[in-house]
Amino acid sequence: MAVRLPRGFRAGATRAGIKPSGRPDLALLVSGLPAAWAYAATQNRAAAPSIHRGRALYASGKPLRAVVVNAGNANCATGERGYEDDRRMAELAALRLGLSPEEVLTASTGVIGVPLPVEKIAQGLPQIGLTPFAEAFAEAILTTDTRPKVAEAEVAGARIVGLAKGSGMIHPNMATMLAFLVTDALVPQEALRAGWRRVVERTFNQVTVDGDTSTNDLALLMANGAYGEVPLGAFFEGVEAVAQALARMIARDGEGATKLMVVRVRGAATEEEARRAARTVAGSALWKSALYGNDPNWGRILAALGNSGARFDPMRVRILLQGIPLYEGGVLPFDREEASRAMRAEEVEVLVDLREGQGEGVAWGCDLTEGYVRINALYTT
Amino acid sequence: MAVRLPRGFRAGATRAGIKPSGRPDLALLVSGLPAAWAYAATQNRAAAPSIHRGRALYASGKPLRAVVVNAGNANCATGERGYEDDRRMAELAALRLGLSPEEVLTASTGVIGVPLPVEKIAQGLPQIGLTPFAEAFAEAILTTDTRPKVAEAEVAGARIVGLAKGSGMIHPNMATMLAFLVTDALVPQEALRAGWRRVVERTFNQVTVDGDTSTNDLALLMANGAYGEVPLGAFFEGVEAVAQALARMIARDGEGATKLMVVRVRGAATEEEARRAARTVAGSALWKSALYGNDPNWGRILAALGNSGARFDPMRVRILLQGIPLYEGGVLPFDREEASRAMRAEEVEVLVDLREGQGEGVAWGCDLTEGYVRINALYTT
Numbered sequence: 089m090a091v092r093l094p095r096g097f098r099a100g101a102t103r104a105g106i107k108p109s110g111r112p113d114l115a116l117l118v119s120g121l122p123a124a125w126a127y128a129a130t131q132n133r134a135a136a137p138s139i140h141r142g143r144a145l146y147a148s149g150k151p152l153r154a155v156v157v158n159a160g161n162a163n164c165a166t167g168e169r170g171y172e173d174d175r176r177m178a179e180l181a182a183l184r185l186g187l188s189p190e191e192v193l194t195a196s197t198g199v200i201g202v203p204l205p206v207e208k209i210a211q212g213l214p215q216i217g218l219t220p221f222a223e224a225f226a227e228a229i230l231t232t233d234t235r236p237k238v239a240e241a242e243v244a245g246a247r248i249v250g251l252a253k254g255s256g257m258i259h260p261n262m263a264t265m266l267a268f269l270v271t272d273a274l275v276p277q278e279a280l281r282a283g284w285r286r287v288v289e290r291t292f293n294q295v296t297v298d299g300d301t302s303t304n305d306l307a308l309l310m311a312n313g314a315y316g317e318v319p320l321g322a323f324f325e326g327v328e329a330v331a332q333a334l335a336r337m338i339a340r341d342g343e344g345a346t347k348l349m350v351v352r353v354r355g356a357a358t359e360e361e362a363r364r365a366a367r368t369v370a371g372s373a374l375w376k377s378a379l380y381g382n383d384p385n386w387g388r389i390l391a392a393l394g395n396s397g398a399r400f401d402p403m404r405v406r407i408l409l410q411g412i413p414l415y416e417g418g419v420l421p422f423d424r425e426e427a428s429r430a431m432r433a434e435e436v437e438v439l440v441d442l443r444e445g446q447g448e449g450v451a452w453g454c455d456l457t458e459g460y461v462r463i464n465a466l467y468t469t
Numbered sequence: 470m471a472v473r474l475p476r477g478f479r480a481g482a483t484r485a486g487i488k489p490s491g492r493p494d495l496a497l498l499v500s501g502l503p504a505a506w507a508y509a510a511t512q513n514r515a516a517a518p519s520i521h522r523g524r525a526l527y528a529s530g531k532p533l534r535a536v537v538v539n540a541g542n543a544n545c546a547t548g549e550r551g552y553e554d555d556r557r558m559a560e561l562a563a564l565r566l567g568l569s570p571e572e573v574l575t576a577s578t579g580v581i582g583v584p585l586p587v588e589k590i591a592q593g594l595p596q597i598g599l600t601p602f603a604e605a606f607a608e609a610i611l612t613t614d615t616r617p618k619v620a621e622a623e624v625a626g627a628r629i630v631g632l633a634k635g636s637g638m639i640h641p642n643m644a645t646m647l648a649f650l651v652t653d654a655l656v657p658q659e660a661l662r663a664g665w666r667r668v669v670e671r672t673f674n675q676v677t678v679d680g681d682t683s684t685n686d687l688a689l690l691m692a693n694g695a696y697g698e699v700p701l702g703a704f705f706e707g708v709e710a711v712a713q714a715l716a717r718m719i720a721r722d723g724e725g726a727t728k729l730m731v732v733r734v735r736g737a738a739t740e741e742e743a744r745r746a747a748r749t750v751a752g753s754a755l756w757k758s759a760l761y762g763n764d765p766n767w768g769r770i771l772a773a774l775g776n777s778g779a780r781f782d783p784m785r786v787r788i789l790l791q792g793i794p795l796y797e798g799g800v801l802p803f804d805r806e807e808a809s810r811a812m813r814a815e816e817v818e819v820l821v822d823l824r825e826g827q828g829e830g831v832a833w834g835c836d837l838t839e840g841y842v843r844i845n846a847l848y849t850t
Contacts, residue, residue, distance in 0.1 A: 131776075133781060165771055165800065200768030380842065390684075394684060396514075415546070415582070417548060418546065418547065419546065419583075461837055461838060465758040
């Protein structure tokens with residue numbers, strides 16, 4: 089089923105020959121009107137040129153018109169040349185679209201340390217046909233993801249569409265989480281930026297696949313105003329719903345994952361502590377392994393909570409797994425077989441009540457499997 | 470070959486029936502003289518009663534005479550009863566040794582959430598024969614470790630002996646790193662504590678197996694003065710050498726590990742940043758997987774450095790693997806096959822020069838293998 093982009097947005101993709109597989113790997117996302125935008129990027133100190141360029145554009149405060157993405161080459165750790173190549177990719181996309189380069193954001197994902205094949209990008213860009221639909225773009229930005237990630241919402245007549253790729257890894261190096269949300273709502277830039285920061289910290293920053301943060305991660309929200317004003321509260325609820333749907337898809341599609349883990353923490357002293365506690369549980373290698381083995385090993389959840397830095401009293405904390413109470417200041421009499429059976433699901437929920445305050449937070453992760461190790465070790469040499 | 474404890478120390482162990490395997494699981498380490506001591510314990514908020522008790526003893530500033538350790542039951546998350554049982558274990562050991570309970574430190578490792586079988590401890594303690602040798606104690610404190618961990622040093626006539634167990638995990642919950650160093654050197658308590666803090670942060674705190682921190686970790690240094698004074702500088706070098714040897718053994722014996730990873734970072738802005746950078750590389754699931762697969766995937770090392778928070782310029786940083794330069798502000802022309810062959814070793818060294826300052830640090834880890842996942846997932850239900 090085709091997902092239509094919000095008014096004024098078009099997208100498309102082509103096979104430029106960057107991915108060795110020959111699959112689509114070069115994509116454009118374009119707004120007919122200058123768009124307000126909000127942006128969050130990786131904190132990795134070895135961030136790619138596209139991230140440095142994006143930050144500089146963002147600081148300028150000028151509106152954005154387009155994004156050009158290549159999948160297959162992260163253009164990271166490529167020296168001075170990497171910065172020139174990234175600029176060149178923006179110039180070529182601007183030329184193709186009749187824009188100025190400062191209106192075009194670049195994003196790259198794929199191999200680290202290999203020069204960007206700019207000639208392939210130059211040849212590929214004119215071949216991209218732009219349509220009002222999301223699919224071609226969503227497909228082309230993937231790397232080792234097993235499926236495209238698209239989500240949408242409607243708020244008071246305005247539309248929000250989100251497109252993402254996950255944190256799958258490709259030989260010989262890490263790939264990246266990229267998320268692009270576009271809307272035809274009219275939202276002032278300041279409000280857009282403040283709202284996006286909050287959404288990102290509650291959604292994409294709460295996804296953990298293996299604890300490694302890429303050099304190329306970015307999450308973008310573009311609002312071109314083609315529809316008009318909408319109530320801001322409802323608007324950001326819609327944005328968060330789309331971002332959260334993508335976050336879940338990314339976690340579920342983690343490398344080698346067989347199931348989605350959802351960790352909900354409530355009763356934390358602060359919202360930040362709740363999110364941190366949820367993330368720490370979702371990221372625990374021990375608990376992720378137990379999840380894979382359908383082992384209702386609450387001790388690992390408790391130990392991860394203890395490592396998170398969130399305040400709580402181990403004599404009061406409650407832990408539920410798939411709705412089954414396992415621990416409340418001491419282990420509860422639960423049926424281990426039943427709990428193990430309940431873990432044989434596509435989605436497993438851990439619910440923790442820290443009983444310290446009102447803070448709530450959710451994190452999304454996946455199980456740690458032999459498949460993860462194989463993908464990242466045995467299949468790469 | 471028997472390792473003799475420093476003058477005035479004796480140790481022993483027995484089979485108390487706490488480990489389901491029936492192997493030795495209850496151990497005593499005793500000083501004939503009151504000993505100055507220094508102690509570092511887990512920061513985990515769900516820390517076990519033995520840790521809480523140890524902290525209180527430590528705060529009292531009184532000398533220590535003995536340690537009683539059980540392996541097989543962590544006595545953690547066992548409610549109020551856990552605190553009583555821990556006190557009882559200290560009382561029983563004190564009774565056996567003719568000491569007061571405040572002179573006896575407790576340590577536990579093993580299953581979380583199962584009440585401590587105090588009766589078995591009461592029956593086991595009188596069976597323990599004390600000798601001047603380290604082996605029985607070193608054997609009894611193991612859980613899923615595959616071998617005992619003992620190291621020794623001599624400094625100006627005084628002896629230092631270290632005994633440890635690693636961070637292997639047992640069903641159904643995590644086990645723990647325990648390290649006990651004993652010496653017959655005479656060292657004032659204040660100096661001992663300051664020096665030990667520094668040694669622990671440079672050795673045991675630089676070991677990472679899977680990023681999870683146990684509820685029961687502790688590292689103890691006891692100095693009974695039976696030999697007499699020694700130069701403090703040389704003394705702490707000896708202590709660090711012993712602690713480092715144990716740290717390496719613990720990393721090498723990580724669950725499912727096939728090799729030891731040593732990460733040396735130099736040229737960091739500060740020593741703390743060097744240690745953090747080394748730890749982050751040693752802990753990266755992506756790099757640990759590549760290490761397992763003998764894949765000289767420097768991009769993952771660079772990305773981990775970028776995540777560590779240590780300051781550096783990706784255009785200047787140098788990365789060597791097994792002495793082979795792979796990256797210097799850009800990928801170097803190296804022979805991938807040769808680098809991969811060099812990784813087929815019991816010990817693999819990553820050397821990073823951040824070129825920011827004078828800070829140096831080392832971390833120890835291991836590869837991430839299918840064996841790790843199996844031990845922690847498939848073999849536990």
